[in-house]
């Protein structure tokens with residue numbers, strides 16, 4: 533039987549806060565994670581994308597915070613600035629709607645350190661951000677790590693990779709030994725789990741979300757369209773014209789191609805914005821805000837846009853390049869179909885890339901359907917490599933372009949939002 537938040541021990545104030553967000557029934561991962569974290573053990577939680585993991589940890593941790601005590605009691609580490617900003621916003625909203633005097637600070641690398649130091653003077657109980665900057669501020673004695681009760685590693689498998697592990701470890705080491713460690717993700721590889729357990733206490737609790745044990749929600753349809761490499765962009769335009777997505781995220785592997793793709797879409801009258809690591813902080817923020825607000829309906833992104841971002845109303849995820857790693861596919865596709873909404877993930881693949889579709893099917897137990905654009909509509913297809921060769925001759929394998937930037941056509945009108 534479904535439990536409600538009261539049965540899970542969530543305080544009345546927090547229930548009121550949730551109700552203001554129209555949240556009344558816990559999701560399966562929340563049902564399991566809330567008591568696990570409240571129990572004080574170290575926890576590894578795995579649950580499909582969009583299943584409510586943020587509140588699954590924020591709720592029990594809000595109850596652990598002593599509002600009378602000023603200083604960092606909870607630390608949330610994330611692999612991207614965008615995700616940190618999202619968690620911080622949710623924490624502030626929850627505090628405000630619940631009438632609790634709990635404060636959160638967003639501590640990320642690209643933002644001004646002075647302002648962050650000012651914010652830290654207010655001694656917020658929650659610090660959310662990127663490991664590098666947090667570590668820096670701990671060393672500058674602006675964050676007092678000795679009060680930390682719990683560290684959350686959100687999208688924790690990414691934080692356990694070679695590029696992040698050392699700095700995560702360094703942050704953990706600044707806190708007291710009896711603090712709690714919580715790791716969450718939709719995908720937890722054996723290696724990531726092993727590394728996480730290496731940082732945790734002995735009796736780790738492993739929690740998996742709910743009835744649907746898969747990592748990808750069942751409400752997402754997975755399609756692929758076979759196309760010649762040089763026709764990929766035309767196919768993308770056809771898909772956007774035919775499907776008329778309310779909000780679509782288009783993924784590329786090479787961040788260097790994002791700006792050109794945005795320019796090309798805008799040139800063709802499709803309001804688009806781009807988000808990628810090398811873009812300036814303000815550009816990244818504006819692109820995301822424009823997309824959230826519906827001012828642009830297409831967001832072209834690299835994999836930094838694939839982790840944890842919760843943008844309501846994303847109906848389509850389109851892979852213009854497809855990732856070799858099935859984990860990347862899972863996180864990209866998971867940007868649509870959040871909280872039981874319907875989602876469509878379409879991969880535009882060359883005959884060479886088709887093999888990865890089989891890899892995803894195997895890795896996540898998915899069933900892909902082959903589609904094509906016929907008469908402006910998405911229709912079932914049996915098109916083969918031979919059909920493509922007949923039509924356009926053999927093409928070299930490759931995706932949306934190599935490293936070299938193609939000259940961007942000048943947008944004829946100022947549609948582009950950055």
Ligand code: AMP
Pocket residue numbers: 554555556557558559562581582583584585586587840841842844870871
């Ligand atoms: P997350 O997986 O944490 O990114 O959450 C995905 C979305 O689900 C967010 O927009 C949350 O506000 C929403 N959400 C979280 N918990 C619930 C719930 N119990 N009922 C309805 N929506 C929820």
